[in-house]
Amino acid sequence: QVQLQESGPGLVKPSQTLSLTCTVSGDSISSDSCYWSWLRQPAGKGLEWIGRIYTSGSTNYNPSLKSRVTISVDTSKNQFSLNLSSVTAADTAVYYCAREARGPSVAGTGYFYYYMDVWGKGTTVTVSS
Amino acid sequence: DIQMTQSPSSLSASVGDRVTITCRASQSIRSYLHWYQQRPGKAPKLLIYAASSLQSGVPSRFSGSGSGTDFTLTISSLQPEDFATYYCQQSYSTPRTFGQGTKVEIK
Numbered sequence: 001q002v003q004l005q006e007s008g009p010g011l012v013k014p015s016q017t018l019s020l021t022c023t024v025s026g027d028s029i030s031s032d033s034c035y036w037s038w039l040r041q042p043a044g045k046g047l048e049w050i051g052r053i054y055t056s057g058s059t060n061y062n063p064s065l066k067s068r069v070t071i072s073v074d075t076s077k078n079q080f081s082l083n084l085s086s087v088t089a090a091d092t093a094v095y096y097c098a099r100e101a102r103g104p105s106v107a108g109t110g111y112f113y114y115y116m117d118v119w120g121k122g123t124t125v126t127v128s129s
Numbered sequence: 130d131i132q133m134t135q136s137p138s139s140l141s142a143s144v145g146d147r148v149t150i151t152c153r154a155s156q157s158i159r160s161y162l163h164w165y166q167q168r169p170g171k172a173p174k175l176l177i178y179a180a181s182s183l184q185s186g187v188p189s190r191f192s193g194s195g196s197g198t199d200f201t202l203t204i205s206s207l208q209p210e211d212f213a214t215y216y217c218q219q220s221y222s223t224p225r226t227f228g229q230g231t232k233v234e235i236k
Contacts, residue, residue, distance in 0.1 A: 037225075047173065047216060049225040062224040063130070096172055100220075103178055106159070113179045114220050115163045119172040 002026040004120035018084040022097030035100040040093040135228035141236040152217035161221035
C-alpha cells in the first residue's frame with residue numbers, strides 16, 4: 001500500500017522560505033511510471049497545483065509560482081521536497097504531496113493518462129510573524 | 130493555462146437522489162479529465178480517471194462521461210458518505226488545473 005507523508009514547519013515568517021518534505025512508502029520514488037507532485041489549498045478554497053518532479057530530476061512548475069519554487073528528490077531517502085521562497089500570508093494553506101501515476105495509454109497516440117491516485121494527508125502551513 | 134469551470138458551485142440533495150456535476154474546459158482536453166472527492170479535513174480522493182474509468186475501490190454509483198471540453202460526473206443514488214466537495218482536473222497539459230469545486234450538501 002503506497003503512502004505519502006508530508007513533514008515540515010507549521011509556521012513560517014513572511015519573506016522566509018517554506019520547506020516541506022514528502023516521504024514515500026510502499027513505492028520507489030525512482031519509479032519511471034509516475035511523477036511526484038506538490039499541491040496546496042488555502043482554507044475554504046480550491047486546489048492549486050504547485051509542480052512536480054520525475055525520478056530523473058526533471059521538473060514542471062506552475063508559472064504563477066515558478067520564480068519562487070524548487071522541487072527536489074532524494075532517492076536515497078525515498079523523499080521529495082518543496083521549497084517556496086519569499087513567502088507571504090497568501091501562501092498560508094494546507095500543502096499536499098501526491099503521486100501522479102501513469103495510467104492506461106491513450107488510444108492511437110502513444111501517450112498515457114496521468115492522474116493523482118495517492119495523496120498525503122496534508123500539512124497546514126501558516127505564514128505569520 | 131487551461132481553465133476548468135464546474136457547475137453548479139454547490140447543490141443540495143437528498144439521500145437516494147441522482148446528482149450530476151458538470152465540468153467545462155477552456156479548450157479541448159480530449160479525455161484527460163479526472164474527478165476527485167474531498168471530504169472536510171481530508172485529502173482529495175481519486176474517483177474517476179480518463180473521463181469515464183472508475184478508480185479501483187470506488188463504488189459503481191459514481192460514473193463519468195464526456196470528451197473534448199464538456200464532462201459530467203454522476204452519482205446515481207446519493208449516499209450519506211457522498212456529501213463532500215468534488216473537483217475536476219485536467220492532465221492534458223501543465224500546469225495541471227482544477228475546477229473550483231462543487232459542494233454537495235444535505236437537503
